[in-house]
Amino acid sequence: xxxxxxxxxxxxxxxxxxxxxxxxxxxxxxxxxxxxxxxxxxxxxxxxxxxxxxxxxxxxxxxxxxxxxxxxxxxxxxxxxxxxxxxxxxxxxxxxxxxxxxxxxxxxxxx
Amino acid sequence: xxxxxxxxxxxxxxxxxxxxxxxxxxxxxxxxxxxxxxxxxxxxxxxxxxxxxxxxxxxxxxxxxxxxxxxxxxxxxxxxxxxxxxxxxxxxxxxxxxxxxxxxxxxxxxxxxxxxxxxxxxxxxxxxxxxxxxxxxxxxxxxxxxxxxxxxxxxxxxxxxxxxxxxxxxxxxxxxxxxxxxxxxxxxxxxxxxxxxxxxxxxxxxxxxxxxxxxxxxxxxxxxxxxxxxxxxxxxxxxxxxxxxxxxxxxxxxxxxxxxxxxxxxxxxxxxxxxxxxxxxxxx
Numbered sequence: 401x402x403x404x405x406x407x408x409x410x411x412x413x414x415x416x417x418x419x420x421x422x423x424x425x426x427x428x429x430x431x432x433x434x435x436x437x438x439x440x441x442x443x444x445x446x447x448x449x450x451x452x453x454x455x456x457x458x459x460x461x462x463x464x465x466x467x468x469x470x471x472x473x474x475x476x477x478x479x480x481x482x483x484x485x486x487x488x489x490x491x492x493x494x495x496x497x498x499x500x501x502x503x504x505x506x507x508x509x510x511x
Numbered sequence: 512x513x514x515x516x517x518x519x520x521x522x523x524x525x526x527x528x529x530x531x532x533x534x535x536x537x538x539x540x541x542x543x544x545x546x547x548x549x550x551x552x553x554x555x556x557x558x559x560x561x562x563x564x565x566x567x568x569x570x571x572x573x574x575x576x577x578x579x580x581x582x583x584x585x586x587x588x589x590x591x592x593x594x595x596x597x598x599x600x601x602x603x604x605x606x607x608x609x610x611x612x613x614x615x616x617x618x619x620x621x622x623x624x625x626x627x628x629x630x631x632x633x634x635x636x637x638x639x640x641x642x643x644x645x646x647x648x649x650x651x652x653x654x655x656x657x658x659x660x661x662x663x664x665x666x667x668x669x670x671x672x673x674x675x676x677x678x679x680x681x682x683x684x685x686x687x688x689x690x691x692x693x694x695x696x697x698x699x700x701x702x703x704x705x706x707x708x709x710x711x712x713x714x715x716x717x718x719x720x721x722x723x724x725x726x727x728x729x730x731x732x733x734x735x736x737x738x739x740x741x742x743x744x745x746x747x748x749x750x751x752x753x754x755x756x757x758x759x760x761x762x763x764x765x766x767x768x769x770x771x772x773x774x775x776x777x778x779x780x781x782x783x784x785x786x787x788x789x790x791x792x793x794x795x
Contacts, residue, residue, distance in 0.1 A: 408700070412771060424551075424702045425771050488700065489777045 402465025404429045407485050515554055518561055522568045526680055529566050530653045534676035536562040542678055543567075544587050544626035547618045566678065573623075575599060581683040582606075586625025590637075591616075593624060602686055605693040609640050614702060625679040628661065631732075633668045634703035634772075639727025640695045642735065643709035646684040652677040661733075668731040690714045694793035697728070698781055704728045705772040708785040710743075710793045717747045724757065724786065729767035729778040736764035747794070754790060758783035 408427035412419040420426045448455020466484040474480050479494040520543070523529040533540060540562035543549060552558040566572060566587055573587040575596045582602050584593060593599050593610040600607050613619050613627075613636050627637050628648065641661045648664050650657050653676040664679070666672050673679070687693065690713055697707040707728045713721035722743035727733040742757035743750055750757075767778035 420771055427701045489773050492777060492780065 401429075402462040403433065403469070405462070405484055406466035406469035407433070408487070410485050410487075513554075513556055515550070516556070516559060518553075518563055520563050520565050522565045524569065526566075526569060526572065526651050526678065527653075529564055529569060529678055530651055530676050532562070532564045533678065534653045536564070537675055540564055542629070545589065545618075545622035546626075547614070547622040548626065548630040548632055567623075572680065577602065577686070578683075581685050584624055584682045584684070586679045586681055587623045588625075589621060589623050590614075590619040590627075594619065603644075603684060603693075605644075605695055606640065606684070609636050609695045612636070612697070624682060628664060628682070629671055629673060629679050631665045631667070631669050631671050632703070633731050634707075634728040635733075636695070636697060636704060636707050636727070638665055639707040639725050639733040640709040641682065641684065642727075642733045643695075643711045643723045643725040644684050644687075644693065645711075645723070646682050648679050649681045649683065650677050651680050656680075658683075662735075665732050688713065690720075692793040694789050696785055696789045696792060698785060701772070703772070706778060706781045706785060707733075708782070708789045710786075710789045712743070712793055719744050719747065719750055724761055724789075726761055726765045726782055728772070729775075729782070730765050731768075734761070734765040736760045739764065743790075751790075754787050755783060758786040761786065 404427075408429065410420075411426075446453030466486075469486055470481050470484070473486060473491060477491075477495060479491070479498050481490060481494050483490065521532055523532055529542070533542060539560060541549065541558070541560045541564070543563035543565045544567060549558070549563075553560065569587070572585045573589070573592065574583075574585040575588055575592065575598055576583050577598060582599065584599075588596075590610045590613045594607055596607075599610075610619070613622065624637055627635055628641070631638075638661060646661050647658050648661060650659060650664070650673060652674055659672065661682075664671050664673070691711065692714060693709070693711045695707065695709045697704040699705060705728060706726065709723075709725045709727070711723045712719050722740045723735060724739050724743060725733050725735050739757040739760040742753045742760060745753075762779040762782045765782070767775040767782075769775050772778075773781075
């Protein structure tokens with residue numbers, strides 16, 4: 401679910417009309433999208449109101465997923481995207497913008 | 512969502528009987544094969560028919576054979592049957608790869624090649640590849656049979672040149688010569704491709720004698736450009752330098768549209784990326 405938010409899931413409206421109200425157009429993650437290997441790190445921290453500081457473990461992890469993907473893209477290609485989902489077109493546009501700026505600054509530097 | 516409206520299914524025993532039924536029902540009837548597109552549209556109440564003519568039970572309409580120098584695929588052959596056919600694997604491996612990647616396994620198991628072409632959904636993998644391969648369809652009506660190139664069958668988004676009483680009985684794809692190379696690649700995130708690009712090249716050593724590049728899914732119908740095809744002819748090293756110009760010509764001819772799959776600008780970019788990729792793949 402977190403991966404869906406980070407990569408695919410977005411409700412598209414034209415006025416008040418929902419344009420992608422079926423799973424033909426609304427993309428959800430599939431098993432084929434999953435990495436072959438997932439490594440898990442537990443961070444132990446007393447936080448919740450449950451016994452011994454326990455709290456629900458599912459939904460909390462959703463928060464970080466889209467940000468993780470955005471961080472990975474930044475680290476890989478150097479563009480910071482602040483809007484989920486990170487669709488291929490959105491990443492392409494960010495890269496184009498970065499290239500444009502890089503070229504611009506070179507000209508300013510007299511390069 | 513509304514429940515599906517009532518309709519009657521008819522099961523003709525022959526192509527002639529199916530054509531007769533289609534003629535009789537006119538606008539109130541439609542041919543029904545795999546139903547993967549048609550029933551979806553009917554469920555959404557975008558299309559309404561009182562009669563469906565189910566051609567799946569017509570004997571031999573799903574036959575795959577080699578005849579007169581062509582691979583001939585019956586109208587009701589499913590994508591899955593094409594993918595698994597030894598005859599197709601031997602003669603046209605590019606078609607196997609394409610068929611194996613249409614939509615999803617449920618669609619491939621019931622969706623048919625004829626249905627895919629005749630529904631003329633703009634995001635069609637088969638229509639794009641078959642146009643590049645120079646395939647011809649055979650169409651039978653109440654009183655006559657005719658043959659047409661795929662790009663003469665598909666005339667627009669969800670539009671074909673089929674008359675009310677006509678049905679597609681088979682698709683004939685010329686068997687590739689030894690020096691022919693073909694590849695099909697697509698970019699797809701959702702259920703349907705954002706872009707499909709097919710390339711067929713006739714080689715003479717390191718020289719490309721003839722080229723056919725077809726881009727699909729980015730606009731209403733699969734598109735070729737004479738200018739792009741001309742730029743793809745010549746010595747391989749020369750053509751490699753012209754790929755950018757060829758992609759530009761192809762994008763101009765296709766005139767991509769903005770839709771849920773992406774903006775026109777992005778699709779133009781994809782055409783240039785995928786023309787390079789499909790060129791490399793065809794020659795590998």
